[in-house]
Amino acid sequence: MTDRRKFLLSATGLAASTLLPAIPAFAAVSRSRWPVPPQHARVPKDVGALGYHRMDDYAWFQPQDWHAVLRAPDALDAPVKAVVKLENDYTNAMLAPTGPLQNVLSARMATLEGIAGAPVEVRAGDWLYYEHTRAGSDHPVYARKPAGGGAEQVLLDVGKEAQGKKFYKLHWNGPQRSQDGRLVGWTADQAGSGIFSIYVRDIASGKLLVDDIDDTHGEITFSPDGRYLYWVGRSDKGRPDSVHRREVGKPGSTLIYEEKDPAFFIGLRTTAAGGYVVIRISNGDMAEVRLVPMSEPTAAPVLVEARTDKLHYDVEEWNGKLLILTNADGATDYQLKTATPQAIGRAAWQPFVAHQPGRFIAAIHPFAGYLVREEWRDALPRLVVMSPDGKEREIGFDEAAYALSVPPGQGWQSPTLAFSYQSPRSPNAPCVLTLATAQYARVGKPAASKAFDRERYEVRRLVAKAEDGALVPITVLMRKGQKLDGSAPLFQYGYGSYGATSEAEFSPFAIALVDQGWIHTIAHVRGGAERGTDWWRSVLKQGKKKTFTDFIACAEHLVAQRYTRKGRIVAHGYSAGGLLMGAIYTMRPDLWAGVIAQVPFVDVLSTIEHFDIHPLGTTSFPFWGDPRVPEDHAYMATYSPYDNLRKAAYPALLAQGSVADDRVAFWEPLKFAAKARTLTTAGNPILSKTLLYAGHMGDPGATAVRAQHATYGAFAIWAADRKWGDVPQRPA
Numbered sequence: 001m002t003d004r005r006k007f008l009l010s011a012t013g014l015a016a017s018t019l020l021p022a023i024p025a026f027a028a029v030s031r032s033r034w035p036v037p038p039q040h041a042r043v044p045k046d047v048g049a050l051g052y053h054r055m056d057d058y059a060w061f062q063p064q065d066w067h068a069v070l071r072a073p074d075a076l077d078a079p080v081k082a083v084v085k086l087e088n089d090y091t092n093a094m095l096a097p098t099g100p101l102q103n104v105l106s107a108r109m110a111t112l113e114g115i116a117g118a119p120v121e122v123r124a125g126d127w128l129y130y131e132h133t134r135a136g137s138d139h140p141v142y143a144r145k146p147a148g149g150g151a152e153q154v155l156l157d158v159g160k161e162a163q164g165k166k167f168y169k170l171h172w173n174g175p176q177r178s179q180d181g182r183l184v185g186w187t188a189d190q191a192g193s194g195i196f197s198i199y200v201r202d203i204a205s206g207k208l209l210v211d212d213i214d215d216t217h218g219e220i221t222f223s224p225d226g227r228y229l230y231w232v233g234r235s236d237k238g239r240p241d242s243v244h245r246r247e248v249g250k251p252g253s254t255l256i257y258e259e260k261d262p263a264f265f266i267g268l269r270t271t272a273a274g275g276y277v278v279i280r281i282s283n284g285d286m287a288e289v290r291l292v293p294m295s296e297p298t299a300a301p302v303l304v305e306a307r308t309d310k311l312h313y314d315v316e317e318w319n320g321k322l323l324i325l326t327n328a329d330g331a332t333d334y335q336l337k338t339a340t341p342q343a344i345g346r347a348a349w350q351p352f353v354a355h356q357p358g359r360f361i362a363a364i365h366p367f368a369g370y371l372v373r374e375e376w377r378d379a380l381p382r383l384v385v386m387s388p389d390g391k392e393r394e395i396g397f398d399e400a401a402y403a404l405s406v407p408p409g410q411g412w413q414s415p416t417l418a419f420s421y422q423s424p425r426s427p428n429a430p431c432v433l434t435l436a437t438a439q440y441a442r443v444g445k446p447a448a449s450k451a452f453d454r455e456r457y458e459v460r461r462l463v464a465k466a467e468d469g470a471l472v473p474i475t476v477l478m479r480k481g482q483k484l485d486g487s488a489p490l491f492q493y494g495y496g497s498y499g500a501t502s503e504a505e506f507s508p509f510a511i512a513l514v515d516q517g518w519i520h521t522i523a524h525v526r527g528g529a530e531r532g533t534d535w536w537r538s539v540l541k542q543g544k545k546k547t548f549t550d551f552i553a554c555a556e557h558l559v560a561q562r563y564t565r566k567g568r569i570v571a572h573g574y575s576a577g578g579l580l581m582g583a584i585y586t587m588r589p590d591l592w593a594g595v596i597a598q599v600p601f602v603d604v605l606s607t608i609e610h611f612d613i614h615p616l617g618t619t620s621f622p623f624w625g626d627p628r629v630p631e632d633h634a635y636m637a638t639y640s641p642y643d644n645l646r647k648a649a650y651p652a653l654l655a656q657g658s659v660a661d662d663r664v665a666f667w668e669p670l671k672f673a674a675k676a677r678t679l680t681t682a683g684n685p686i687l688s689k690t691l692l693y694a695g696h697m698g699d700p701g702a703t704a705v706r707a708q709h710a711t712y713g714a715f716a717i718w719a720a721d722r723k724w725g726d727v728p729q730r731p732a
């Protein structure tokens with residue numbers, strides 16, 4: 001019997017011999033000079049589960065023990081590591097001629113990053129909290145200074161913590177601090193695999209009080225006085241499964257909540273007034289909240305309202321009452337209700353801010369004297385200030401498209417709300433909203449720069465009509481005076497999942513592309529919450545293909561309006577947006593010059609069917625469907641990108657994954673590229689790049705992010721201009 005391990009090693013070794021030397025930068029090349037891509041062994045295997053059968057030639061790209069590899073990416077199985085190396089070498093060779101162009105794009109982005117103004121300063125107590133990046137550093141510094149003036153006090157220098165480590169990235173919630181201002185805590189992933197260690201430091205002394213809590217999910221919070229630390233635990237399969245408490249400075253911990261159902265996420269925070277620690281358990285179908293009263297910080301969590309199908313809610317507190325942000329009673333775009341601490345269940349909830357269809361209440365920020373709401377209306381965000389007497393004042397903004405961001409940790413007694421404003425042509429600007437007057441002002445002046453003039457650029461908001469008549473917003477950034485004759489190359493970004501909005505932010509990458517003569521667009525497809533809750537809930541499960549057809553409709557509208565033409569568009573999506581990329585790649589290959597699929601969820605059926613080994617478990621079912629339900633499975637099969645590849649003239653592809661990614665397995669983009677190469681009838685390059693220590697969010701640090709964007713930009717330019725010409729897909 002042939003030894004499978006030796007067979008796979010010999011097969012990948014044979015593929016290595018097909019690689020030719022790297023092409024000199026920007027050399028004029030013929031087809032014969034491009035390297036032949038790796039030709040991997042095809043080992044058919046039935047990968048179906050739950051009674052389904054499906055053959056996969058590249059299932060062997062998955063390591064034997066994925067969870068072990070997540071903890072130690074260097075331990076990747078040798079045959080798979082050989083595939084990764086071959087693919088990376090091929091991609092590097094194909095992108096080598098774009099090196100000078102990448103340098104141009106990277107330099108432009110670095111210049112644009114340097115024009116940022118003052119940081120956003122959040123007032124809490126007698127301090128102003130903020131973050132900044134030191135010159136020459138890739139990582140932020142978190143600091144504070146006295147509100148009345150005085151020297152900076154560094155709370156956390158991430159660059160210093162990251163020294164000597166292959167990978168170091170904070171949880172996306174960032175550092176947390178106790179409301180009394182004594183402690184700062186943070187959680188760090190040191191492999192990229194979503195496994196976080198917890199650290200707590202006494203600010204005054206600099207002494208590390210906690211450094212022995214590992215294998216967590218990353219969420220932490222404190223009791224207001226800093227006496228107790230709370231955190232979310234992580235199961236051996238990477239799922240959030242528990243909440244723990246420790247008295248800071250003392251050994252041991254106490255389990256205060258355990259979630260038995262793997263279909264739920266767990267969130268954790270302290271209310272703005274400091275009265276409760278909030279444990280929120282949720283998924284796409286429902287939510288429930290448990291409260292730990294800070295009058296008794298060691299008490300067991302108290303249930304507010306038991307999880308009920310289609311009921312979503314969250315809890316804050318304001319002036320002695322609980323505030324309930326909920327979709328109860330048909331409030332699709334959410335309403336606010338109140339409850340007393342003595343009667344917190346749904347039966348006792350009282351109306352406070354009524355539901356208005358089309359006005360999506362995205363978040364609330366309570367202060368001692370005022371309540372601020374973040375809302376979305378007609379695909380644009382706004383702020384609304386409410387005083388205790390119920391009077392409201394709206395804060396408006398006048399650009400065609402823009403983004404607002406309210407950082408966490410605003411002081412309960414603060415007379416102001418700190419936020420930032422930006423647009424595709426306006427760099428991020430710190431602003432302060434005075435609550436009593438509902439007037440805001442920019443803090444400081446924009447950094448003077450001869451390298452950037454916002455008046456050279458134009459932002460537009462267009463609307464495309466989807467197949468079913470829905471109106472899909474498109475944000476456009478282009479040079480002022482751009483000719484709309486169909487000749488311009490166009491970059492189209494999309495996400496469209498989980499109710500996450502695609503913000504119209506300032507992007508050095510987008511500006512750098514526009515400076516090269518491109519038009520940059522964001523397709524606000526269904527799946528995000530730009531037009532309210534229905535905008536994303538309508539594409540759950542057996543509605544998901546609306547996300548894909550919306551994106552295609554946006555591209556076709558841009559072509560019809562002569563912003564570009566068919567075959568001059570490069571599409572980009574990340575994670576679930578990578579699923580979007582895989583779907584539009586297989587559905588309409590004729591539309592695109594190229595597709596950039598960043599950590600793309602493209603092997604939908606295999607991932608969903610084998611939910612028992614995936615860190616997301618059954619949490620994905622409310623979004624994509626339950627594979628145990630025949631109708632859901634059949635629907636997913638109609639769009640799963642890997643399973644819908646067929647013989648077609650596919651456009652250029654750059655698919656990127658990471659071995660340490662615990663959200664989208666690295667073999668998904670790897671397999672997708674390998675299979676697409678065997679089926680394409682066109683001569684466009686199909687590339688895959690797999691990072692080792694990077695994680696789902698990519699390599700941390702400004703330099704790495706800039707380099708990644710420069711690669712994407714150069715790939716896009718070469719794909720749109722067909723600079724590769726006709727490349728071989730298989731040996732002659």
